[in-house]
Amino acid sequence: MYEPRTPEDPPLIGGYRVLARIGAGGMGRVYLATTQSGRKLAIKVVRPEFAEDPEFRRRFQQEIAAAQRVQSFYTAPVIDAHADGPQPWLATAHVPGPSLAQTVVELGPLPEASVRAVFAGVAEALQAVHAAGVVHRDLKPSNVLLAPDGPRVIDFGIARAADTTPLTRTGMRIGSPQYMAPEQALGQPSTPAIDMFALAGVVLFAATGRTPFGEGPAEAVLFRVVHEEPVLDGCPESLRDLVERCLAKDPADRPTPRDVLDALDAGTEPPGAGWLPEDVTRRLPAYSAEPPRPMGPPTSGPGFDPVPAPPAGAPVPPAPSVPAVRLLLLALAAAGAVIVVLAVALVVLRPWERDAPDAAAHRPSASLPAAHESSTATQTAGPDLGGPTRPAPGGVGTQLGHYADINLSSGYAINLSDDPKHPKASSGGEDLRYDGTLWGDRLSVLAPGQPGGYEACRDNTRYADYLGDDYLIKGKRICVTTESGLVGLVEVRGTGDKPSAYLAFDLTVWQGVPPTPGG
Template identity: 40%
Template sequence: MSGTHPAELFRPLGQGDLVTVGGYRLAAVLGAGGMGKVYLSYTLGGRPIALKVIRPEFSEDPEFRRRFQQEVRAAQRVQGLYTAPVIDFDTEGAQPWLATAYVPGPSLAHAVARHGRLPLRSVLQLTIGVAEALHVIQGAGIVHRDLKPANVLLASDGPRVIDFGIARAADATSLTSSGVSIGTPAFMAPEQASAGTVTAGTDIFALGQIIVFAATGAPAYGDGNSHAVLYRIVHEDPDLSGLPAELRPLATRCLSRDPDGRPTPTEVIKACHALSAEPLRQGEGWLPQAVAGSITERLQLPEPAATSPSLPTAAPTATEFSGPPRPATAPAPAPYPLQPPAPAYAPTQSAPAGLAPTPRYPTPPPYPTPPPGHQTRPPSYVAPGHPVPPPLDQTGYPPATPQGSRPKGLVVAGAIVGAVIGIAVIGSLLPDGSAENGKNTGSSGSRGNSADNPASPADGSPGRAGSGLGNQKRPEPTPASYQGINITANYQVMLADNPPRPDSGGSNGVMYNHGDFYYYFDTLFGGKEVGTANGKLVVLNNAQKGSLETCREETRYTEKIKLDQLTDGSEICVLSDAGHIAVATYRGKSDSKDASNYITVDLTVWRNAEAPKKH
């Protein structure tokens, strides 16, 4: 393998990166986004995989875990030629993860940004591949919801659509931050942007956007502020002036504001074949030479990183089994021999239809390579934390201990244990207070003395029993402040996001989703209000100062506040069921001449200020 890899392709593992996940040794970082980080790893046979580790913020949300498990299982049914198949996953561990086949090709977004727009024939073949991928994805009951150039990879034998289904799981919590949002504004459909409605037609609208982007090098509705882009998507026609004339009828149908007026994936494929004078066949040579060169770069894969004590390893769960690492170019020194594992073996989950299950074995704890000259321990060596068995005699049984030769250490230890038990029994028979008169005199023998019982207050009142970690006071969180957040109508924010990023409420709308703080606009009657679907709100009086202490003490709870009740500077306590507390300072709403309808707030957030509420 070449030792030189472009930094933008394979970033070396750093101090904050994992070394192993689910037993897979990681080789490099492929990318990162709002939902998590993607690593390069290898299967037992040395096949590269892309392993996405979900962010902890999502992992803490039960609804996300439930939907993520559903979507991963649905994604296993997707076995199309233009999708990246699911290889392995863990939806129940401390940090859920998903492994798919590694695609050695740039994303459409990267290819266009680096090499410019694609020629007509490449655009037609791209469209056919993506449409066929959507046909298979939708056949499994999945709507992609976030189809965009960054989620379309250009392989040597055709495009690959990735990240299908995961967007719906994230939409359960909307815990998105910079990098990824559920439905990227520039590629949303009108019904998705205005009402949060998502159907199979939503993906076709995104496909129309991809056609325009690939053929012109620019989004169909332009760049700029997300609110302005969304307004143009909902109310204006796309800019198709730079699109080849042959593609305009197809792109126009895909970009219809009416979902029922958009073609099906099969109709898109037929239209592409009709536009080509020569038969369209996917394979080598479908991309311009410059873009194909990017594929060659991505075939120069780095080796897995050696385990280092300075780099973190994902904590294994009770059901975690390890996927074997890819063999290194040079054999590594053998670790200390361990006791052989139990012969029982079973994969962690069933493999996708048509694929054999990937064997996964228990992960042995890592041991450092012994220094030169160090004597290797004998085969009877047992891993730390396990009892060392006694040596066996010729009969195969441990030799009997001769009488009178018992180790002195055991005798002493037994005596100490017996003394402690005796003292405990005697103490339990004594009444409260001193042993002499049975009264609480406050002497050193009394139970009520605060000097002898740190858990008891000095005033003699009942204190917190014990001094274990479970009784320690929750540390006060450090506040994080964010200024000038514009929340579009029918959008919401989650306090766990850093920074909080407005997002749609999904197909259910913000009032029936899980948003911590939302802005709702009734398009039928014109009503405007702010609210929460995941906690409670309190409007503070003018004499009150918004703080963590104030929000904790308030009990005047509500879930919705009419916008006309707020003035510039009004402070609202937001207490989410996830345990986050915030003060939202209202800074006004958009002007009637503005292209978008939104409010502006400042947020001060205390994350994990309280224990999450169980539902």
């Protein structure tokens, strides 16, 4: 459930002893730490790119002060924070449970009783957040943790601090398009009503494993958010009307958290033990167990204590490779400079016709799986994959190979017809390319619980050209169909950032239908 602390990680943050890594998200890395009395904390250390911006630090300090006013059973309370050090950090009470995102991806949707508890608990959390003058702005399944005695909402208000940084102004997105309200997509002011819109998406995901407006490129999702009606297939009938009201295009038509609690007839008592299904409950003790031991003596000095100078030996992010920079520029050109500009432009232009992948997955900020370093490949007996268009003797559907523990570093790529175990520096046209985003000509995502295999990938034609980090979590299955007729199934094992960013996965390759000559 946790990754060991590495020699590069700080042994102390603000005087709190670091025990392990919990995960990483768009704004930074999260550590499991402990107070002197033994109380466990989750400490988010902000990425250096954000820390360099004075406006971010000013807003971060404001949001810390506001978040400390939030008092609710259903939130992870802010315990401590420091906005002025080399890398700002925020410490909250540790919640011993997985994220809703991780749970649904790995185990499937929750039963109706559990979904109702999520609906009510998150609504009560939002009531407290809004009463403190805070708007969450980034409510999504990975920001809802499933504790033994009820759900907890984390990361409330923090997204606002990043809104005006150079990173977000030049294309980095803080927020998840699948859960953004229309007014967010159009760059209008954010009010508490945007959180109610996101709450409906979280509830639908908990109940079905899908989001109201589908998946795919951010601009396509946001177009549907603004212009199309949500797809609520599979939503429990007892909750459907309330979910629809939360998804109203006009923020004035959405209910408040109090309205939701009244409609659910939710009492004041938390759900208590037994609110989750047994397969989820069996996993909970692992989140309270002792974390893994550190991998070696620390090399980063005293850690992120509030002192004027950064810790000695702190790791310096490596300079991006030329291919990585090139791919990033391509990504920004494809997605536009700023997501708001995209959304407004797309309202008029409507430049796509393809559907998005039929699945929902979100990067859990509270649990990043460890990626593997093994270099052992297992390949089934079959033909040499050296030729880019060579069909298998067994014909369409023949498995050509299975490759375990591929590590695809940022700026590198593979072709399914070559040796996938040995990625090469990307030139921009390979079958699978990674730069923090996964790129390919025809990518599609299998839904949770859907059988994998050649037929599933062949029949899933809701293609996308790239998939962001919300899809690149452990257990996610991604199909890729190449121009040469090969079909691949990527089974994600996780991501890592040491010594550089990389995606770890297993890959199975089949012979598909060769392209039609001249077609």
